[in-house]
Structures are given as C-alpha cells and as structure tokens.
Amino acid sequence: GAVVSQHPSWVICKSGTSVKIECRSLDFQATTMFWYRQFPKQSLMLMATSNEGSKATYEQGVEKDKFLINHASLTLSTLTVTSAHPEDSSFYICSARGYLAGVGEQFFGPGTRLTVL
C-alpha cells in the first residue's frame, strides 16, 4: 500500500509552546488528509478533514484556533498545536487518500506522540 509518514515520531515540549506535526504522502497525491487524536486505551477520534488548498473542516468540539491545520500541497499537511498544555498530550495520527480513492484506500501514518510537560 501507499506510504504516509509523520514527523516527528515523538515530541516533548513545555506548556505554552506550539508544536508542529507534519504528515506526508510519499508516493501518491493526497487530495484529502485527516487528523486523529488517540488517548491511551481509547479509539481514534477524528479531529479534522483537510482538503488540499482549502480550509480544514473540524469535527464538533475541536478548537480550530487551538489545532491549526494547513494542507498547502498534495503531499503535505501540517497540524500545529498552539499553546500546548498537558491535556493536549496524546497520540496524533494522520491519514491520507487520493482523488476518487475507494474506501479502503485511506492510508495512515505511524503517529506522533506528543507529551506536554
């Protein structure tokens, strides 16, 4: 299957700082990318849907000013956690799909572990 990468794989930051996570589709053009958050022992929670060249669509309850998403190219989307606090510590996962992709053609990145001290 297609490859999606995330960088960094883990990050530790101080409370109040901002952290940027990158999601890249390595061998296909991702017209749509999705960002998820997963707390320990819980399922993935969809945060937002990002289409290339347009503003992200956030799920209910997700603060768009807190979690800034940019999808400026067909191979790169970024998630910036602004003014991070300990409660933002979580596992962040992105996924990507190409134009006219089938349901199973959504590929997930390896995830980024964020720890806010």
Add this chain to the structure above:
Amino acid sequence: LAKTTQPISMDSYEGQEVNITCSHNNIATNDYITWYQQFPSQGPRFIIQGYKTKVTNEVASLFIPADRKSSTLSLPRVSLSDTAVYYCLVGGPSFSGNTGKLIFGQGTTLQVKP
C-alpha cells in the same frame, strides 16, 4: 455515518481461528465495510474491505450476510503477533460523493495467548 458495534475484547490461543463480528444496522446502500488493525503506538493498518458476500485475501476473510447489517472478520490460525485492536468501519467511497472520513468505534482488543 453508520454506527458500528463490536465486542470490546476477545481472547484466543495460537493456531486457532478467530471470528470478530461487527453490527452495523444502519448501513447505507453505498457503504462498504472495512476492517483495520492497530498495534500499540502505531497507525491503523488496512486489513480487508467488502461490500457483500465473502471476500478473502492473504491475511483474512470477511463474511457479509445478504442484509449487510453485520459482518464477520475471520483470522485463520492466529499467532501472538495478531494481538492488536481490530476496528470495523463502514463508509462510502469518494466517488459516491462521500467525504471519505472514517469514524472509529471502540474496536475489539484481541489477545492471543501461547
């Protein structure tokens, strides 16, 4: 998006066949059924997808009855490395106008014992 219901956990032993059933009573006509596997601290990995009847690939089989209100993922002869969380999702492909977003349910934690 159709809601899915799965058992929270299952135990099995190496070499056994494991069947995980998922209920999706409100599945739409153009929805497909997709199963993902997730290991700790990793992103989900696609296992299998189907629309109706039976689908088989090199790692699993998917059984879907005629009414499509449920589906069963079958893992033949599991090994310790199959210990993971398995998610059942339903949704339509992008060419049907669907956004493609996947809403994950609680999943089934499969524990394979030696």
